[in-house]
Amino acid sequence: MVIFSVYVVNKAxxxxxxxxxxxxxxxxxxxxxxxxxxxxxxxxxKVVVSFGQRDGIRxxxxxxxxxxxxxxxxxxxxxxxILEYLKDATNYPVSIRFxxxxxxxxxxxxxxxxxxxxxxxxSQLSPEVGSSGIEMLETDVFKLHCFxxxxxxKFIVLADxxxxxxxxxxxxxxxxxSDFALKNPFYxxxxxxxxxxxxxxxKSSLEVAEKAGNFGAGS
Amino acid sequence: MSRQSNRTTDSKKMNSELFTLTxxxxxTQLCKDYExxxxxxxxxxxxxxxxxxxxxxxxxxxxxxxxxQDFRETAxxxxxxxxxxxxxxxxSVTNWSPAGDEFSLILENNPLVDFVExxxxxxxxxxxxxxxGVLRGALEMVQMAVDVRFAQDTLRxxxxxxxxxxxxxxxxxxxxxxxx
Numbered sequence: 548m549v550i551f552s553v554y555v556v557n558k559a560x561x562x563x564x565x566x567x568x569x570x571x572x573x574x575x576x577x578x579x580x581x582x583x584x585x586x587x588x589x590x591x592x593k594v595v596v597s598f599g600q601r602d603g604i605r606x607x608x609x610x611x612x613x614x615x616x617x618x619x620x621x622x623x624x625x626x627x628x629i630l631e632y633l634k635d636a637t638n639y640p641v642s643i644r645f646x647x648x649x650x651x652x653x654x655x656x657x658x659x660x661x662x663x664x665x666x667x668x669x670s671q672l673s674p675e676v677g678s679s680g681i682e683m684l685e686t687d688v689f690k691l692h693c694f695x696x697x698x699x700x701k702f703i704v705l706a707d708x709x710x711x712x713x714x715x716x717x718x719x720x721x722x723x724x725s726d727f728a729l730k731n732p733f734y735x736x737x738x739x740x741x742x743x744x745x746x747x748x749x750k751s752s753l754e755v756a757e758k759a760g761n762f763g764a765g766s
Numbered sequence: 767m768s769r770q771s772n773r774t775t776d777s778k779k780m781n782s783e784l785f786t787l788t789x790x791x792x793x794t795q796l797c798k799d800y801e802x803x804x805x806x807x808x809x810x811x812x813x814x815x816x817x818x819x820x821x822x823x824x825x826x827x828x829x830x831x832x833x834x835q836d837f838r839e840t841a842x843x844x845x846x847x848x849x850x851x852x853x854x855x856x857x858s859v860t861n862w863s864p865a866g867d868e869f870s871l872i873l874e875n876n877p878l879v880d881f882v883e884x885x886x887x888x889x890x891x892x893x894x895x896x897x898x899g900v901l902r903g904a905l906e907m908v909q910m911a912v913d914v915r916f917a918q919d920t921l922r923x924x925x926x927x928x929x930x931x932x933x934x935x936x937x938x939x940x941x942x943x944x945x946x
Contacts, residue, residue: 558942666943696823697826698942725823725828729824736819
């Protein structure tokens with residue numbers, strides 16, 4: 548039972564805090580000889596597999612590192628274009644690690660503001676008056692829980708669908724925010740939260756929630 | 767609902783005299799720095815405002831109070847829950863205006879002014895003006911614009927301390943989604 552990540556969004560829809568608690572499970576490192584039997588392509592500043600699923604390497608996985616050295620976007624660590632590098636037979640045998648690409652912080656910012664707008668749409672679509680915004684978003688792999696305070700701050704938790712006690716966890720995160728972020732006089736409202744104590748306390752409350760599986764009596 | 771945080775009944779007791787001394791040191795230093803009562807009142811209000819915008823989140827996180835439906839409910843919550851939680855006193859809510867948009871909070875005793883006497887050369891100083899700023903800041907964060915001022919002050923010779931709160935308008939910009 549895992550809590551994957553926590554996002555905090557301010558009144559204007561900007562992401563002010565993000566914490567990832569998960570380790571991506573699907574990563575595969577393999578040694579290849581020339582010619583490469585996977586078809587790779589550029590996508591969004593990354594190199595991803597477009598065809599040739601095998602041995603744990605799926606379509607959509609990105610190249611994470613070559614010969615043990617992490618890549619930088621479309622280029623190797625030395626700055627050479629990855630596709631060019633892999634077309635050259637003299638560079639083989641080469642060991643490439645593939646995995647699901649993590650979201651970059653820019654992508655997270657965009658997704659958070661998109662969620663902020665969707666949240667508002669949730670309440671506008673409502674047939675009844677006075678509906679809240681989106682409180683839960685469910686997929687087969689995770690559930691997204693959202694709690695909006697009366698002041699407009701949103702706390703979003705992505706967790707395993709079977710994880711219970713998320714409502715109580717959201718309230719606990721609100722308390723931690725009101726303590727360690729707001730009571731820090733050097734933290735300005737609506738700005739990104741860079742408070743050590745906030746991080747530490749958030750991590751320990753996530754651990755408690757995961758262990759308990761049932762944080763408090765909430766659902 | 768989930769169990770309340772074990773900090774609502776705060777086990778960390780602080781000496782209230784230290785609090786009175788701290789506030790007093792703050793006001794006297796402001797008086798020395800600005801040398802003008804009006805200016806000091808303004809600064810106290812500003813400081814109170816900055817406290818209020820942060821305190822409201824703490825208040826909402828610890829109490830399970832939802833959105834108030836009207837100004838009367840707001841007045842009750844302020845007097846019975848908020849003042850009790852933060853200053854340990856429960857002022858009474860009186861003197862409602864006919865339109866229901868203005869009321870008074872009567873404080874029998876004010877923890878900020880224990881042991882304080884105003885000297886004659888500071889008779890326009892509103893010693894507890896921080897409280898006005900706190901109330902204004904906190905309500906602004908829940909989309910209510912209010913005007914808060916002291917109508918009576920025991921430090922200036924009145925029998926009771928009276929804070930007058932007037933509802934100005936609902937703040938429509940940046941409403942959190944789902945609040946119409």
